[in-house]
Amino acid sequence: GQQLNQSPQSMFIQEGEDVSMNCTSSSIFNTWLWYKQDPGEGPVLLIALYKAGELTSNGRLTAQFGITRKDSFLNISASIPSDVGIYFCAGQVSGTYKYIFGTGTRLKVLA
């Protein structure tokens, strides 16, 4: 079946640093979504990407849809304590309605 590799699995960073995480797939995706999940809550949509090469920003967050349609990255600039949480990528496999989720990147910000 389809696999979605997300890295890194976890990160400890200092407040103010930039963060980068990425997802790679063995399959071609039509859409990439990036979510943040806090403990005990549902995922919250951060950025949606619909076209290969697309670069989209949402405040301090920037995400790109890879040219090969098999990868995506998310950058967070100037991290703050409330950025703590688990970040998931999700890709929609071409020809299906399903989204495949990555295993998550656990971000911890040290003040």
Added chain:
Amino acid sequence: NAGVMQNPRHLVRRRGQEARLRCSPMKGHSHVYWYRQLPEEGLKFMVYLQKENIIDESGMPKERFSAEFPKEGPSILRIQQVVRGDSAAYFCASSPLGGDHEQFFGPGTRLTVL
């Protein structure tokens, strides 16, 4: 403008009982997805429904699990004869158009089977 609502937020069942999880999509959304999440893992797709239709149930276990999204009322995920391995967080997401459009998640139902 209410978001996706799920209830109950927490559900405890004994082995062999039935669990019913409800999801009310965002206003104007007619596409619902159910996912399951185990601790420290990502979300696993279970089923995709439109009003009165199951579009893709390829992620649902063949036995004991069923889902519906009636013309009126919330979507229901039903688990019969629960076992300990069913303990997980179950999330519902809704979308205005389905397909490759973004999905918005509810807060989840945490099912614990004793």
